[in-house]
Amino acid sequence: MAEKLLVAGVDVGSATAKAVVLDRDGRVRGSSLLPSAPNLSGVGREALNEALAEAGAEAGELAAVAGTGYGRAALDFAALRITEITCHARGASVLFPGTALVVDVGGQDSKAIRMGPSGEVRDFTMNDKCAAGTGRFLAVMAGILGTSLDVLGPAGLRAMKALSMTSTCTVFAESEVISLISQGEAVPDIAHAVHQALAQRLAGMVRMVGADGPAVFSGGGALNPDLVDCLQSLLGLVFQIPERPQLTGALGAAHLALRKAGA
Amino acid sequence: MRVASELRFRWMKDVALPVLLKARERRPRERPRGESPLGPPLESTRSLKRLMTRHYALARYAEGARPVAWVTSGAPVELLRAFGCYTVYPENHAALCGARRMGPEICAHAEEAGFSRDLCSYARVDLGHALSGLTPVGRLPRPDVLFCTNNICQTILYWFKELSHGEGIPLVMLDTPFIASGEGTPEVFDYVAGQIKDAVPALERITGREFREDRFHDVLRSSIRASALWGDVLATMRHRPAPMTVFDAFVHLAPVVSLRGLPSCERYYEGLLAELQERVSRDVAAVPGERHRLMWDNIAIWFALAPLSRLFAEHGWAGVAGTYPNAWAETTHYLDLADPFGSLAKTYTLIFLNRGLDYRLGLMEAMGRDYQADGLVLHSARSCKPYSVGQYDLRQALAQRLGIKSVVLEGDMTDFRTWSEEQAKTRLTAFFESLDG
Structure with a gap:
């Protein structure tokens, strides 16, 4: 079970929705970037599913999901909700x-x-x-x-x-x-x-x-x-x-989810 | 006519209103609190509502029965009370309009008349009310006299002049020179005391009543006591956990602002203080699980008081101190019955809004230490420039002196067109996250 541990960060902003899936070592296994939509929870889930598909994984393998961005409160599937300020700071320091x-x-x-x-x-x-x-x-x-x-x-x-x-x-x-x-x-x-x-x-x-x-x-x-x-x-x-600067917040959120998952 | 008004006023005050208010209170008022992150509400809030409702309800019957004065929050109201004036505070009324979310609607009337949207929103609410009659309290009585002091800002002067010109109402204005540094000089206090003395014959003429020195002394005594009690009320928040929050203080300061010098004001704070002391003795927390303590700078964001109070509590934050509520306890110790005019001059000239930024910094530093604050929220009020200017310097200096983090919230007292709830939530939550690490 421990080997399958994945976490995700989902960043639903006003223009785009982003998701990043990490493995327990903090390696990026999948990511996504979609135009945002009025249904914040729906577009967040869609972004997450796309990132999971890229990772070749399923939602059941996720140990923790952290939501961020202005739509974070709507992400009912996220156990953690963290502001984009904290997430961008974390994402940037992971990358650099x-x-x-x-x-x-x-x-x-x-x-x-x-x-x-x-x-x-x-x-x-x-x-x-x-x-x-x-x-x-x-x-x-x-x-x-x-x-x-x-x-x-x-x-x-x-x-x-x-x-x-x-x-x-x-x-x-x-x-x-x-x-x-x-x-x-x-x-x-x-x-x-x-x-x-x-x-x-x-x-x-x-x-x-x-x-x-x-x-x-x-x-x-x-x-x-x-x-x-x-x-x-x-x-x-x-x-x-960053190579993909729009993903910085989602990446930070994923790392905070990883910390929460205790990996 | 005068006799009829007097009888009507007394009938309302002593018979009808007490019955009406009591009848209102009998209605079931328990609302389901849901899963509130806040501790038990203060019992005194009920008396507060009763007191303020009575004050505004009775106000409309004061017309003709009592000289009615409209007063600014920083004016020596003690003098007016010696003439038996019924006092209305446009600032308190504006705060009430703000809390009822009527700010933009009333401001719009002032803006249509040509007043800039950058003008103080208390002034816009008041002028908008004068133009439209809109108010959540039924009706405000027409003033016989306008009484203002420029110790809180210069806008007051033009705002009250506007009311005076528009309605042809006599204006008594006291000029309190700005104390940029130091403790003020005897010349300054003599100058202000001289104006207060000069106001006596002016008020005698306007009100048609004689100045009664004995009554003046009684009022001063009562004012000193009420302010001291208010100071003691605030000081209970030094206790960990705090028995009330700064958001409660914003609500419960209404009597010391607008009923100072009346026995009902003293009685109210006796009750509130007793309740808080009892809470302290049992360690009843306003924010259960209080983890952090915070200081607030500037006037309340009246229309967002409840959501902010809730957001703070959800994160274990208790607001325990504020420069604004403290203003009504800050300088009353200067009041001295042996020298009423001189000491009133000192009391009202030396309030922090009439002094340089260094003084305010020292005051906030002391408050931060006394109340063990580990964070600071600075409300940058869009339309209150005198209070908001210098806040970035203050936060930097306080970060150095007290080692505390701070956040600036862009808002306003009443005009929620300047406010974005989502943005404010994100800013505050990010601030809380940065403190939790």
Whole structure:
């Protein structure tokens, strides 16, 4: 029985649902990433089943499941429910031991987390009740520019001209972007200005918690190379990027489930 | 007319209201508590409800029978009581509107009239009430006088001027200079005492009543006692486990804010203190299995008091201290019957909101130690700037001095349009997780 011991972490966010299945040695045996859905419990279970299928395992083999993300309360199959702050911190320190700072840009919120030497959360800050500084902000901007999130990052890297954007409020920024478009500015330049505005907001959050030591960028925002570049140059820091940054929270949750299972 | 009003007031006060309130209480009021993580509720809450309901119910009959004054929470109400004024506290009323989740609805009336959404939401509720008449208490009596002190903020001044202009009501305003550092100078106290003295003839004129020194002394004596009792009530939370929480303190501070100087206020706190002392002697916990103790900074988030109280308790957290409830016990020791005007000046000028951040830091450091707090929640109130500014510096300094972790909650006193329950829950839960390791 002990050899079959598996655990899972399920992270149901506003944009995506993720799951990671680990074996007792903490090796990733399966993972999944799905678009989120209004039925939080359903989409969480679906993500878990997909990760289990990848692991070639069944739900009965799970010793513990930890749920995280804003949909965590709905995950009735999870014995543990832990906030995404704790899970991202744990996930980042599993991937990059010694991590002292995590910046996470998710769909609905963004956060900066400062950690102590053993990966414990020392301080954190999150965006206000507002889409400013979140992945949703980027998605809205990409929509106005008639492009997608995948294209926005690489486009920003090709910027030739520094445009200024004064607002990270999604509503105000939207009208700024529209006026830049009507002035005939190029999409890469506008995309870069959007990233620069978002990075400034994130940098403020990082300074608020204090940054000192190795840093990790997690969440969907980390897939945007121009955003990462902007933040790095603002802070004078180099961020480590997980191979699959969106899974960081689910991975952290799975490791916390592993601790709970006593392995 | 005056006689008729007087008779009606007395009839309501002594005969009708006691009967009505008693009849209401006979109704079954036991609600199933479900699986509450909280300890047994305080018995005194019933008396509190009775006292405050009576206060608001009687208020509407005071019109014409008593001079009615609208007062700010930091004003020397003792002076008004010497004239037999019936007092209404717009801030207390706004808190009540907040707790009943009526904030945004009433604020909207002020916003439609052009008041900014960034303005203090207590002011917006009050001005919105003045414009619409919306209130959960039936009706507030029209004031004969507005009485305010700018020791809690400068907004008060413009807010009360607005009420005064709009309705043509006389305004008596006391200016308390900000004490940026130090303990205040004799010139400052003389200046404030002079204004309080000058208010006497003004109030005589407005109320048509004579200032009675003997009555003034009685009121002061009662005020000193009520504040001291309130201080003792708060001090019971030093005990482990705490017999009540800071969330209870937010609720039970209503009388010391708005009925200070009246015998009913003293009696209320005698009862509450006795109940708490009895709890302490039996180690009755407000949060069973209390694991951590917490200090709260800023005004309550009135509309979220119950869910927050529950969330804390679920994690074994007891809120045991707060700068806001403490404000009504903080400076009353300056009151001195031998020098009523001078000591009132000191008492109301030296409250922490009228002093520099260093003083507040020292106060919070002492409270943190006295109440053995191992965490701090700072409510950054969206529309209360004077209270919220400097909180990031405070948390850093307190982390160094007391070695305690803290979390900032973005909220408001009454306007829940600024509030996201899910986000707040995540922040607090993550904070609790970080303390549990």
